[in-house]
Amino acid sequence: MPFKNMVILAVIWCALVVPNAVFYFVNKDAKLKRKNHGWWMWGIGFVMIVSSLWLGRAQMNLLYFFVIIAINAAFSFYYTKAIVFCDTCGKTIFHIYPFQKTVNCSGCADKRQ
Numbered sequence: 001m002p003f004k005n006m007v008i009l010a011v012i013w014c015a016l017v018v019p020n021a022v023f024y025f026v027n028k029d030a031k032l033k034r035k036n037h038g039w040w041m042w043g044i045g046f047v048m049i050v051s052s053l054w055l056g057r058a059q060m061n062l063l064y065f066f067v068i069i070a071i072n073a074a075f076s077f078y079y080t081k082a083i084v085f086c087d088t089c090g091k092t093i094f095h096i097y098p099f100q101k102t103v104n105c106s107g108c109a110d111k112r113q
């Protein structure tokens, strides 16, 4: 991928990070976040797939095509499972290991002490 296209991809990515940060860290509504989290993560994955494919179209081949889709789909899937929300305070909690059901909210644990 030419350098210019990498910059464009980085700009697209940054443009997604800002609303992302507002949605996950400023917004304290756990219910709302849980409701929108799935499609939002897959939406970002989809945008990244389409823009990566479009920007890399000059060097397009079948391997590149599948690698881009696989990487982005894996990340989207991982984040839908790894990010959970505290029902008590609405905090966004990131699990390094996905599929953990328990929510150990550090903010609420501090308040209980």
Ligand SMILES: [Zn+2]
Pocket (backbone or CB within 6 Å): 086, 087, 088, 089, 090, 091, 105, 106, 107, 108, 109
């Ligand atoms: Zn909490």
